[in-house]
Amino acid sequence: MNTKPPGGWPEDLRYITRNIYSKQLNAAEFEKIGVDKNCQPQPPAQKPSKLVKIRQINDPKHPAHGQNGLFAATKLQPKTHIIDYLGYVHPDRESDPSSDYDLKLDKETGVGVDAQRFGTEARMVNDYRGIMNRPNVFFDNRIVGGELRMAIFVAENPIPKGTELCINYGKGFWNARTS
Numbered sequence: 001m002n003t004k005p006p007g008g009w010p011e012d013l014r015y016i017t018r019n020i021y022s023k024q025l026n027a028a029e030f031e032k033i034g035v036d037k038n039c040q041p042q043p044p045a046q047k048p049s050k051l052v053k054i055r056q057i058n059d060p061k062h063p064a065h066g067q068n069g070l071f072a073a074t075k076l077q078p079k080t081h082i083i084d085y086l087g088y089v090h091p092d093r094e095s096d097p098s099s100d101y102d103l104k105l106d107k108e109t110g111v112g113v114d115a116q117r118f119g120t121e122a123r124m125v126n127d128y129r130g131i132m133n134r135p136n137v138f139f140d141n142r143i144v145g146g147e148l149r150m151a152i153f154v155a156e157n158p159i160p161k162g163t164e165l166c167i168n169y170g171k172g173f174w175n176a177r178t179s
Helices: 027-032 171-178
Strands: 050-057 068-072 081-085 088-091 103-104 111-114 137-144 147-154
Touching: 081 137, 103 147
Parallel strands: none
Antiparallel strands: 050 068, 081 147, 088 111, 103 111, 137 147
16 A cells, blocks of 8 residues: 655655554564564554644744644544554564664563654653643554554543644653763
8 A cells, every 4th residue: 555645754664554564573472462473464544633633843942843743633532543653563582772762562472663763653742841831642552454563542631623632752762861
């Protein structure tokens, strides 16, 4: 499926509609994330989300000034699924320590999903620190066509149109950058 990337998508990144799987994943790891080792049939493709827009951060006081952010394209209701976080699904033994876009997909087996080189709009979500008092969205797992995926959902309050979506990257993310 050759889908046109959403507006604001960086030219140097590949936009994907399905996860890309490492050749280093073993049968047990594939099984744990609900994917056939031969990746057949493929889980459903994800189209660009109509719920969000990518925008460059122009406010010099914003912690991500000069980078991209993810914004509500419409009013978003609590607990709404916004978009899946797609990328390179890999075992821990293949993690890239320099990536700021690698999330644990399944902690038990150590499978992660890394959106550093390619992904969806979800990779544009910024941490809430320095932007707002608390996150307005959160990561959670969901099953799509039998496949375990990481996704972004609206937290407990509605998000007005035009508001930046901000998540909690977690203490581990920040501790790794201050050591």
